[in-house]
Amino acid sequence: MEVTRDDVFWAEFLGVKPEDWSTPGIVYRSHVGLSGFRGFWCFRRGERVVVSAPSGWVERMRLMFAGWDQARIMDPTSLAGAFGADFERSIGPAFQGCLEPAQFIHAEGAPHVRGLGPSDVAAVDLFRVACGASAWDASGLAEADLWRHAHFQDGKVTAVAGYRRRRGRAGDPCVLTHPEFRGQGQGAAVTRAVVSEALSNGELVLYQTLESNHAAVRLALSLGFERYANHVAVRLKRDAPEP
Numbered sequence: 219m220e221v222t223r224d225d226v227f228w229a230e231f232l233g234v235k236p237e238d239w240s241t242p243g244i245v246y247r248s249h250v251g252l253s254g255f256r257g258f259w260c261f262r263r264g265e266r267v268v269v270s271a272p273s274g275w276v277e278r279m280r281l282m283f284a285g286w287d288q289a290r291i292m293d294p295t296s297l298a299g300a301f302g303a304d305f306e307r308s309i310g311p312a313f314q315g316c317l318e319p320a321q322f323i324h325a326e327g328a329p330h331v332r333g334l335g336p337s338d339v340a341a342v343d344l345f346r347v348a349c350g351a352s353a354w355d356a357s358g359l360a361e362a363d364l365w366r367h368a369h370f371q372d373g374k375v376t377a378v379a380g381y382r383r384r385r386g387r388a389g390d391p392c393v394l395t396h397p398e399f400r401g402q403g404q405g406a407a408v409t410r411a412v413v414s415e416a417l418s419n420g421e422l423v424l425y426q427t428l429e430s431n432h433a434a435v436r437l438a439l440s441l442g443f444e445r446y447a448n449h450v451a452v453r454l455k456r457d458a459p460e461p
Contacts, residue, residue, distance in 0.1 A: 223388075227424075232250060240264070243265070244268075245267070245268055246280050249271065249273070258279070260297075275457075283300070294310065294450055301452070304454050306452075306455050310428065310448070311429045311448045311449065311450050312428050312450070313426065313435050313445065313448055314446050314447040314449060315425030315439075315445060316424065318444075321442040323441055324414070330369050331369050331411050332367065334366040341373075342368070344374075345396060349394055349397065353394060359380055362379075364416075365415035365419075366381075367380075367411040367412055371404075376399040378394055380412060381416050388423075390426055391413055391416070393405045393408060
């Protein structure tokens with residue numbers, strides 16, 4: 219099985235070997251890319267699950283999950299029951315997409331989409347207020363400061379996307395559409411522009427969203443992304459179990 223850039227990225231992030239993704243089973247690793255996160259990730263690629271956890275939890279989790287299969291260890295309800303009072307909350311399952319540059323689906327030029335510059339700060343601020351603080355924060359756009367593009371309608375910003383770099387030359391697009399203009403393809407248009415810029419600059423473009431966000435998953439697939447993996451994150455109330 220050919221090792222891809224995505225295989226290498228996620229192997230380094232999770233502390234495993236790239237060639238191991240094709241081997242079924244569940245493995246446990248101390249945090250590498252998630253260093254400092256008080257919780258753990260269950261990351262499933264095919265029949266391989268990597269559980270990334272704080273070092274103090276790794277051995278306890280090996281015992282706790284003995285006999286579990288891949289489906290059960292990816293189930294938030296089962297995880298909550300296993301951790302009891304140490305469980306704080308879960309996020310996911312989440313969709314993790316990958317994109318080979320040759321599979322990127324280009325489209326005809328979008329006349330209302332352009333890159334953002336210093337003169338657009340006031341328009342973006344109005345857009346951010348209209349969308350609401352919680353939606354803006356959830357979108358990730360506060361961290362997505364590369365190759366930002368917006369859709370304009372009658373001089374008003376109606377959708378914004380940007381690129382959030384994660385590690386090395388890898389990152390993901392973040393997008394938000396004004397609530398009055400959703401479902402019109404504007405989010406897809408600005409995301410496509412950002413992904414095109416990122417690919418042109420040699421980035422490994424990732425895509426992450428909740429599986430329950432069907433519109434975002436459809437958007438990813440419409441751009442040429444494929445499902446690479448899925449994952450569940452669990453936040454815990456302590457960095458290590460009680461002795």
